[in-house]
Amino acid sequence: MAVKIEHRTGVQAPAAVIWEILSDLPAWSEWNPIYPKAAGQIRYGERLQLTLALPGEAHRQINPAILDWTPNEAIHWQLSAMGGLVTTVRYLEIETLSPTGCAFSNGEIFSGLLGGLVARQLRRPIRRGFTALGEALRDRAEALWRERSGGAT
Numbered sequence: 653m654a655v656k657i658e659h660r661t662g663v664q665a666p667a668a669v670i671w672e673i674l675s676d677l678p679a680w681s682e683w684n685p686i687y688p689k690a691a692g693q694i695r696y697g698e699r700l701q702l703t704l705a706l707p708g709e710a711h712r713q714i715n716p717a718i719l720d721w722t723p724n725e726a727i728h729w730q731l732s733a734m735g736g737l738v739t740t741v742r743y744l745e746i747e748t749l750s751p752t753g754c755a756f757s758n759g760e761i762f763s764g765l766l767g768g769l770v771a772r773q774l775r776r777p778i779r780r781g782f783t784a785l786g787e788a789l790r791d792r793a794e795a796l797w798r799e800r801s802g803g804a805t
Contacts, residue, residue, distance in 0.1 A: 658759030665797035
């Protein structure tokens with residue numbers, strides 16, 4: 653049975669501003685609390701090189717493969733671990749609600765023979781990490797949008 657962990661937050665900025673921040677992998681080190689190092693290209697099948705830094709957990713290197721992406725909307729990647737006993741699909745999604753307002757969702761779906769067990773064991777640090785990522789992205793996007801729009805939101 654698949655297990656989903658997600659955080660969702662409102663962002664007072666256009667989808668294009670959020671996408672600009674998300675799609676700039678080398679700049680993740682400037683703002684992203686759970687992926688402090690990121691490299692690679694957002695292209696179908698491309699493997700990313702990410703440092704995963706969940707709160708209270710040891711940092712580790714992961715190399716997920718891009719499954720899907722749509723500018724101004726979403727990035728999805730997949731990772732297999734423990735010899736395929738755990739498979740995850742990670743998503744970063746932007747939902748446009750108005751010209752200057754969006755909902756940002758970031759989550760992960762755990763599947764595989766041990767996927768549910770791993771998700772339950774790591775639920776708290778994952779949830780805290782996803783919350784931190786969502787809030788950091790929101791703050792950065794809103795600041796950038798205020799700067800560009802002369803203070804209007």
